[in-house]
Amino acid sequence: MNGADPMICMYSSSSSTANPTLNVLFEIGANPELTQADVQNRVCLVLPRTPRQVESQGIQVQKKSSAFIAAQVPQ
Numbered sequence: 668m669n670g671a672d673p674m675i676c677m678y679s680s681s682s683s684t685a686n687p688t689l690n691v692l693f694e695i696g697a698n699p700e701l702t703q704a705d706v707q708n709r710v711c712l713v714l715p716r717t718p719r720q721v722e723s724q725g726i727q728v729q730k731k732s733s734a735f736i737a738a739q740v741p742q
Contacts, residue, residue: 699730
């Protein structure tokens with residue numbers, strides 16, 4: 668996902684069933700349709716280099732929210 672514009676950051680996590688998730692955060696005001704298409708295109712570029720298990724299960728690209736707000740709470 669490196670180079671996806673206007674990406675702010677990305678982070679990954681894994682569930683208790685070992686299903687990995689990669690979250691990509693974009694700047695406020697970024698067009699959700701364009702950023703989703705950019706991410707999907709980048710996934711398609713690397714898919715041939717992934718293990719067969721990944722290819723057989725597939726990779727899903729989903730918009731989670733078109734408006735994400737994060738707040739930092741002082742301790």
